[in-house]
Amino acid sequence: MIAVDEGKLAELKGYIDSHRNIEHPDSYLIAILHKAQELFGYLENSVMDFVAHEMDIPTAHIWGVATFYHYFNLHPVGKHIISVCLGTACYVNGANAVLQAIKDELGINIGETTEDKMFTLHEARCLGACGLAPVVMIDQKIHGGLTPEKTKALIKEYRNKG
């Protein structure tokens, strides 16, 4: 188990405490896990144990929720999260070639993080911007109308920005 930042744990506890008066803990578990991910970058085992203990919910249930939703990270992630859309509109407009360009540029597969911890690659099913297909989201920003060449240039841009 890695050492967990006590200050961040205290902040998470405060967030959980502020929701304690809500009757059904399950209904705000997702909000708590979002907060935990925002604080720690990903849902580390001991953080999930902490949430389970504080909320009096079995750890197995928390794991179930965390693994069901693709936006929760169970492993350390890179500085930039790339989500490549493989939904229908993007797929028919060349998403596979865009994905291949990203894989070639970064040398990683879906679900992996580059060695320098700069990028993590995820797949998505429709990012709600089908008119711009094919689409990639980097962090919270949507990039549309991509070709393999534009995609590689985009990644270089992020790499240069640091």
Ligand code: FES
């Ligand atoms: S299918 Fe890619 S944004 Fe909708």
